[in-house]
Amino acid sequence: MNLRFAIVIVTMLVMYSCSQDKVYIDTPIDQLLTHTLNKAAKTGEAGYFILPSHQDFSAIPQDPHNPITEEKVQLGKMLFFETGLALSSAKESGHKTYSCASCHVPSAGFRPGSAQGIADGGVGFGRNGENRSKIDAYREWELDVQGVRPLSVLNVAFVENTTWNGRFGGAGVNVSTAHRWSKEDGTELNHEGLSALETQNIEGLDVHRMEITNEVLDDYGYRTYFDQAFSDFQESERYSKKTASFAISAYLRTLLTDEAPFQNYLNGDKEALTEQEKKGALLFFGKAKCYHCHRDKNLGANDFYAIGVKDLYETGKAFNTSAEDIRNLGRGEFTGRAEDDYKFKIPQLYNLGDAPFYFHGSSFTDLREVVEYFNIGIPENANVPLQQIARQFKPLGLTQEEVDDLTSFLENGLQDPNLNRYVPEEVLSGYCFPNNDVFSRIELGCRD
Numbered sequence: 001m002n003l004r005f006a007i008v009i010v011t012m013l014v015m016y017s018c019s020q021d022k023v024y025i026d027t028p029i030d031q032l033l034t035h036t037l038n039k040a041a042k043t044g045e046a047g048y049f050i051l052p053s054h055q056d057f058s059a060i061p062q063d064p065h066n067p068i069t070e071e072k073v074q075l076g077k078m079l080f081f082e083t084g085l086a087l088s089s090a091k092e093s094g095h096k097t098y099s100c101a102s103c104h105v106p107s108a109g110f111r112p113g114s115a116q117g118i119a120d121g122g123v124g125f126g127r128n129g130e131n132r133s134k135i136d137a138y139r140e141w142e143l144d145v146q147g148v149r150p151l152s153v154l155n156v157a158f159v160e161n162t163t164w165n166g167r168f169g170g171a172g173v174n175v176s177t178a179h180r181w182s183k184e185d186g187t188e189l190n191h192e193g194l195s196a197l198e199t200q201n202i203e204g205l206d207v208h209r210m211e212i213t214n215e216v217l218d219d220y221g222y223r224t225y226f227d228q229a230f231s232d233f234q235e236s237e238r239y240s241k242k243t244a245s246f247a248i249s250a251y252l253r254t255l256l257t258d259e260a261p262f263q264n265y266l267n268g269d270k271e272a273l274t275e276q277e278k279k280g281a282l283l284f285f286g287k288a289k290c291y292h293c294h295r296d297k298n299l300g301a302n303d304f305y306a307i308g309v310k311d312l313y314e315t316g317k318a319f320n321t322s323a324e325d326i327r328n329l330g331r332g333e334f335t336g337r338a339e340d341d342y343k344f345k346i347p348q349l350y351n352l353g354d355a356p357f358y359f360h361g362s363s364f365t366d367l368r369e370v371v372e373y374f375n376i377g378i379p380e381n382a383n384v385p386l387q388q389i390a391r392q393f394k395p396l397g398l399t400q401e402e403v404d405d406l407t408s409f410l411e412n413g414l415q416d417p418n419l420n421r422y423v424p425e426e427v428l429s430g431y432c433f434p435n436n437d438v439f440s441r442i443e444l445g446c447r448d
Helices: 002-019 028-040 070-081 187-192 196-207 214-219 223-229 241-253 261-266 275-284 331-335 367-376 400-413 438-444
Strands: 301-305 344-346
Touching: 028 275, 070 223, 070 241, 187 196, 196 241, 214 223, 223 241, 261 275, 261 400, 275 400, 367 400
Parallel strands: none
Antiparallel strands: 301 344
16 A cells, blocks of 8 residues: 555655756756856846847846836837938938848847948848848948947846947947037037937937938838837937837837857756856856956957957958048047057857857957967957056967867857847838848849
């Protein structure tokens, strides 16, 4: 009787355990990684590095002037990809051919798929944005291009001052820079007291030659969406670049890599990372000390450092930039302070492997070589004075096996495989996106 009873109890326990979520038992490397993460986290707990769900709006950092709503996110999602906003192109051949996503391609980690992003004046796409080039009719200075590689907009909700030199946003590191805010570079908008993302996107719609017109509102059908998203705005202020910026910013704040293996690991799935990726994570948060700079929740930081990498003009594949380009000065271009020269923002690190171009100047095309650059700790740009180089940039002493492990964590452990969830099925204009030029339409398989 006792044996029978025991068999019944065991059977019930097995059936019960099978009906529950799988239980993972920490291995020694898991225990060590948890300990290491606890030490690295600002809060003393590994959970600090857990990103909120992209659907949990209340947990996502946001501008109090622009609370995230489903209506704003849906509108912003379409506007971000809407090639029909490109109404102020420099030439007719660029009319309605590009969108925000031309330079922030989802499959490229919301970065350009090529060394330099090209909006107005660009043509072609390829498979991942790698074929983007110049329309023949455009002179180089007419192109909408930047002298630095566009940053990813993934996890941008955690960025306090945006762009490589951090010029947007009046808070954070910019509280003492009001004397540098000017109409010429769009930073006068910092006076409005909005967060950096909202501020930059108002300016961005102008810079990238996009408009909110009656054609956009009525012919495409966006007026109803603006009404739903901004019913608290007076009608006279409801259909503008400011509200469009608010919608795009709300959408961008939801672009979270919450499905990356490292995030799944932090949330309890100890099998989400491979053994090699776990070793790489131990190095990132331990011996290699990557977290000393990449210490925020998005593995970025609102700090600026010079690490002596080459500038974009040196790739030989960039338009409208040169050795004299003031944008090569990084933070110093904005602040005007010599001590800030050649310093650039510390970027977030998720989905680095989606496009083979790294740093502000796209000077590296292989992620392992990036890790090796930090491991060797010798600046490559002779134009950057040694006294400007960050003290954190020094040899790491990693073995080649450790370089491989760290690269694996960066390339695979931080790679969210499902960024397509942030892409709309269509935009209201019906145009091809992210580009709508004739070659892109062919390469993207869009119908006329």
